[in-house]
Amino acid sequence: MWKNPSEYFAAATVKYFERHKGEVNSCAISPDCKLILTCSDDSRIHLWDAKSGSLQCKVTGHTGPVKSCCFSPDCSLFASSSHDCTVRIWKVDTAECLHVLKDHSKCVETVCFSPDSVYLLSAGWDRFAILWNVQHGQHLKTFVGHQDAIQCSAFSKNGSYIATGSWDYTVRVWSLQNDGMDRILKGHKGNVSCLCFSVSGMLASGSWDKSIRVWNPRTGSLIFLLKGHTGWLRSMSFSRDGILLASAGHDKMVKLWDCGHGKCIKSLRAMIDVVHACTFSAEGTLLLTGATGFTRINGK
Structure with missing residues (x-):
């Protein structure tokens, strides 16, 4: 039965993870909800036990700020x-560390796995998006077209499309099936800073213009224009069922949107600083948010 979106966070518990010595730029919950991954300007990646909150491992190797991190779906x-x-x-x-991939010439802002864990997409300041074979670390394809740095990327849930968001104010949707369905989505009046696909195929884009646009990526049509944040958008995540969209940013707020009606149903004063990352767990009952120096979980 369809559930009232406001019931998702009717009774919330909160857990904090504090160890980083810089801004937490990205965070992720493993698909089995056992581990949490965080990365920071301190050049470190941390692996945490999601249940106990204990730090399992400090992962080192990068020699500069770590901008993005993600688990493979498997x-x-x-x-x-x-x-x-x-x-x-x-x-x-x-x-x-299995592979160090070195074909980018500038800062790599974003990375994401395909739903089958076979491919990896990366993109950044060099304006290119690169598709890699995960097993062999092989460079398969370069996507070219953005006129400025690429800040965010996402795979569609069926693995047929990738999307990239850029400082050129556009979102590009690239087909991996060579069916001519590549699209340029225009409308934002600021850098496109975050992207995510829903299970139903909707694509949400967040921008420094403080707005969220929800698109039909196949047609390029706009479904919803969501306004309410008073600062730049930094991160977004759809719930597993696609009913909710969580968004976070420079206004120190996390907002929950009903994607059936395009309405904000809850605003969470989640942090005392800029919220750099937010993501739902795979089953949809936990929401992870990250800010300078720490990460927090909201859930039932």
Whole structure:
């Protein structure tokens, strides 16, 4: 039965994870909800036990701020991207670095796995998005077209499309099926800073213009224009069922949106500083947010 979105966070518990010595730029919950991954301007990646909150491992190797991190959907790997111009693929169980990917010429702002864990996408200040084979660390394809730095990226849930958001104020949707469905989505009046796909295929983009746009990526049409944040958008995440969209940013707020009606149903004063990252857990009952120096979980 469809659930009233406001019931998701009717009774919240909060847990904090504090160890980083710089801004937490990205965070992720493993698909099995056992681990939490955070990365920071302190050049470190931390792996945490989600239940106990204990720090399991400090992962080192990058020589500059770590800008993005994510788990593979099969839970066996995680990836990170850095200001040091590299992308690294790591084993979850040992934190061993399997591949160092070096084809970017400038800071790599974003990295994401395909739904089947076979491919990895990375992009950054060099204006290129690169598709990699995860097993071999092989450069498969370069996507070219943005006129400025790429700050965010996402795979569609069915793996057919990728999306990239840029400082050129546009979102580009690239088809991986060579079916001519590539799109340029225009409308934002500021840098596009975050992207996410819903299970139903909607694409949400957040911007420094303080707005969220929800698109049909196949047609390029705008479904909702969501306004309410008073600062730049930094991160967004759809719940597993696609009913909720969480957004966070420079106004120190996390907002929950009903994606059936395009309405804000709850505003959470989640942090005392800029919220740099937010993500739902795979089953949708936890929301993870990250700010300068610490990470926090809201959930039932």
